[in-house]
Amino acid sequence: MRHTISVLVENELGVLARVAGLFSGRGFNIESLSVAETLDPTVSTMTIVTRGDDQIIEQVTKQLNKLVCVIKVMDLEGKDYVEREMVLVKVAAKAETRAEILRITDIFRGKVVDVSPKSYAIEVTGDEDKIRAFLELLKPIGIKEVARTGRVALARG
Amino acid sequence: MKKTGSQILLESLKMEKVEVIFNYPGGAILPLIDELPCWNLKKILVRHEQAAVHAADGYARASGKTGVCLVTSGPGATNTVTGIATAFMDSIPVVVLTGQVPTALIGNDAFQEADIIGITRPCTKYNYLATDVRKLSQIIREAFHIARSGRPGPVLVDLPKDVLTDATEFRYPEEIYIKGYQPTVDGHIPQIKRALRLILKARRPVIYAGGGIVSSGASKELIKLAEMLRIPVTMTLMGLGGFPGTHPLSLGMLGMHGTYRANMAVTECDLLVAIGARFDDRVTGKIEGFSPKSKKIHIDIDPTSISKNVRVDIPVVGDCKRVLAKMIAFLQEEGGVKEYRGSLDKWHERIEKWGKTHPLTYQQTQVIKPQYVIEKIYELTKGEAIITTEVGQNQMWAAQFYLFDHPRSLLTSGGLGTMGYGFPAAIGAQVAFPERTVVDIAGDGSIQMNIQELATAVHNKLPVKVAILNNGYLGMVRQWQELFYERKYSLTHIGEVSPDFVKLAEAYGAVGLRATRPEEVVPVIQEALRIPYPVLMDFVVEPEEGVYPMVPAGEPIDQMLLV
Numbered sequence: 045m046r047h048t049i050s051v052l053v054e055n056e057l058g059v060l061a062r063v064a065g066l067f068s069g070r071g072f073n074i075e076s077l078s079v080a081e082t083l084d085p086t087v088s089t090m091t092i093v094t095r096g097d098d099q100i101i102e103q104v105t106k107q108l109n110k111l112v113c114v115i116k117v118m119d120l121e122g123k124d125y126v127e128r129e130m131v132l133v134k135v136a137a138k139a140e141t142r143a144e145i146l147r148i149t150d151i152f153r154g155k156v157v158d159v160s161p162k163s164y165a166i167e168v169t170g171d172e173d174k175i176r177a178f179l180e181l182l183k184p185i186g187i188k189e190v191a192r193t194g195r196v197a198l199a200r201g
Numbered sequence: 202m203k204k205t206g207s208q209i210l211l212e213s214l215k216m217e218k219v220e221v222i223f224n225y226p227g228g229a230i231l232p233l234i235d236e237l238p239c240w241n242l243k244k245i246l247v248r249h250e251q252a253a254v255h256a257a258d259g260y261a262r263a264s265g266k267t268g269v270c271l272v273t274s275g276p277g278a279t280n281t282v283t284g285i286a287t288a289f290m291d292s293i294p295v296v297v298l299t300g301q302v303p304t305a306l307i308g309n310d311a312f313q314e315a316d317i318i319g320i321t322r323p324c325t326k327y328n329y330l331a332t333d334v335r336k337l338s339q340i341i342r343e344a345f346h347i348a349r350s351g352r353p354g355p356v357l358v359d360l361p362k363d364v365l366t367d368a369t370e371f372r373y374p375e376e377i378y379i380k381g382y383q384p385t386v387d388g389h390i391p392q393i394k395r396a397l398r399l400i401l402k403a404r405r406p407v408i409y410a411g412g413g414i415v416s417s418g419a420s421k422e423l424i425k426l427a428e429m430l431r432i433p434v435t436m437t438l439m440g441l442g443g444f445p446g447t448h449p450l451s452l453g454m455l456g457m458h459g460t461y462r463a464n465m466a467v468t469e470c471d472l473l474v475a476i477g478a479r480f481d482d483r484v485t486g487k488i489e490g491f492s493p494k495s496k497k498i499h500i501d502i503d504p505t506s507i508s509k510n511v512r513v514d515i516p517v518v519g520d521c522k523r524v525l526a527k528m529i530a531f532l533q534e535e536g537g538v539k540e541y542r543g544s545l546d547k548w549h550e551r552i553e554k555w556g557k558t559h560p561l562t563y564q565q566t567q568v569i570k571p572q573y574v575i576e577k578i579y580e581l582t583k584g585e586a587i588i589t590t591e592v593g594q595n596q597m598w599a600a601q602f603y604l605f606d607h608p609r610s611l612l613t614s615g616g617l618g619t620m621g622y623g624f625p626a627a628i629g630a631q632v633a634f635p636e637r638t639v640v641d642i643a644g645d646g647s648i649q650m651n652i653q654e655l656a657t658a659v660h661n662k663l664p665v666k667v668a669i670l671n672n673g674y675l676g677m678v679r680q681w682q683e684l685f686y687e688r689k690y691s692l693t694h695i696g697e698v699s700p701d702f703v704k705l706a707e708a709y710g711a712v713g714l715r716a717t718r719p720e721e722v723v724p725v726i727q728e729a730l731r732i733p734y735p736v737l738m739d740f741v742v743e744p745e746e747g748v749y750p751m752v753p754a755g756e757p758i759d760q761m762l763l764v
Contacts, residue, residue: 106504107505
């Protein structure tokens with residue numbers, strides 16, 4: 045089962061390596077990981093998406109909690125939360141496909157962030173399904189490059 | 202007045218009441234080495250950095266204090282990894298100080314540079330790269346706090362050369378607060394009460410005590426609880442001594458080479474109370490067959506140890522000593538203990554029968570039996586020695602035949618199984634207790650892994666005794682080859698080219714003694730104990746003796762091979 049885990053960590057040297065090392069060292073897989081500073085510059089938030097049965101997830105959260113640099117661990121599974129990911133896509137743009145690309149981008153409430161004679165770069169934000177659907181639609185047109193942020197999540201309320 | 206990083210470090214060690222430091226010098230830590238003679242600190246120069254950590258570890262295990270060692274950068278630092286991993290697996294408080302190239306050269310593949318922070322991240326409780334002399338005292342304060350509190354463990358502090366020479370005002374922090382590090386030491390009261398209710402209902406209970414009993418100093422509480430409720434106690438290798446081996450309620454060790462009665466009792470019990478033990482695979486055997494009829498209570502300071510391998514019914518996160526003290530207090534308040542005592546008679550009768558039908562034993566012949574050597578060491582030291590072991594058959598025979606009655610009297614590499622641990626650990630223990638008898642029980646294979654430390658023992662006048670059970674083989678591997686690989690002794694017969702251990706001891710300035718017949722064993726041990734110098738005893742023992750009982754890997758623990 046997929047779990048989204050939000051982790052507050054000290055914003056210091058090597059923290060990412062400690063967290064990532066914990067996963068690799070114990071054979072847990074990370075599906076997605078994003079990290080950035082919070083309002084407090086000494087603290088960062090990591091959003092980690094991983095998979096496992098209850099026992100594995102229990103170990104993951106316990107092991108994360110045990111790290112000296114980890115301040116708080118919150119498994120969002122079963123809780124009400126919002127989850128988003130951003131993708132930047134560079135798509136081939138020929139004269140006959142340019143309008144179609146813009147239409148799709150519009151439907152997905154995306155934004156064109158760069159234009160060249162041969163391509164568009166588009167930004168789309170949303171949950172995993174939305175991003176996947178957007179990429180599926182662009183695939184036949186010709187995706188040149190994709191950059192995804194990985195998921196970020198916040199508990200509601 | 203400003204002080205250099207080296208001075209600040211040494212001031213900080215003084216504040217932490219560090220009395221001894223195990224060292225090996227090198228270029229990157231020269232500013233610190235240069236400063237050392239001015240400080241009232243015992244300095245033990247080892248002959249290999251691995252031994253520096255093992256010695257600090259042995260010092261910590263024997264004394265209950267935090268062990269400290271100092272090595273240089275690059276190879277000096279990488280040589281400590283086995284020692285650090287050993288301390289990590291057994292939760293031993295050690296602070297490892299490593300030199301590092303100057304901060305401006307870090308990451309440039311400078312001479313004798315190694316990313317020791319990256320290398321030791323998975324095997325330290327925490328590690329620090331000190332990049333600013335102004336933060337050095339804070340780091341040292343935190344390092345000692347983290348090493349010794351909660352579930353103890355090794356902490357490494359990497360010290361770039363320029364940080365040791367830079368200067369600033371010295372101020373040692375009185376209070377520290379680490380946001381992400383707040384160990385739970387007091388058990389949850391409702392959980393403790395739930396656990397007690399379950400204990401009082403059990404008719405076939407067993408306590409399974411681990412190294413947490415020793416590290417939290419909970420032996421007295423464990424004895425009290427076991428005696429109040431008359432519950433039999435089995436111990437892990439790391440737990441030996443945490444409960445007296447000669448106590449009528451002691452079942453001895455559990456697991457792969459545990460006693461028949463301990464393994465049967467755990468298999469048949471209806472309640473297993475694990476205290477400071479982590480359900481290691483050498484203890485549980487095949488998980489599905491481990492204590493299948495029991496409810497399980499697990500008391501441990503480390504929440505990650507709970508339900509990691511075996512699901513438990515009642516977890517209690519907390520320091521063993523504090524939790525047991527609360528249990529005893531509740532029992533004393535609530536009464537009901539008296540009628541419970543009678544209800545375990547049948548259970549004790551069964552256990553006694555297991556003990557009588559299958560005791561720990563061996564067949565005496567005209568050749569020295571290793572078990573006999575251990576028995577005689579036990580008798581002649583009156584069970585009062587600090588015993589360290591190497592790893593393998595020697596370790597298991599020591600665990601089986603030396604009845605440890607006191608905590609911190611067995612120092613052994615339980616988790617990592619590090620050959621070469623015992624001798625430097627014995628040196629550390631002897632430094633902690635110069636007046637006590639310290640004996641390293643070794644194999645002829647293991648002792649050769651750190652035998653250069655004979656020089657350290659002689660140099661520092663440490664009268665450590667080493668008892669080599671010399672069978673000419675890497676014995677435990679040979680035993681597995683005998684049982685599971687059709688006696689094909691590939692790469693395990695080392696006796697063909699082993700040194701003459703007596704001459705080797707003499708070459709280092711120690712004393713060498715040898716026994717080749719059973720009747721020579723006692724005189725050799727007596728002579729060794731009488732001599733106030735390091736002594737190496739070479740006992741030429743039965744080459745193909747095995748350690749029994751033995752649970753084959755992957756089998757449940759009631760499926761034992763017996764003698």
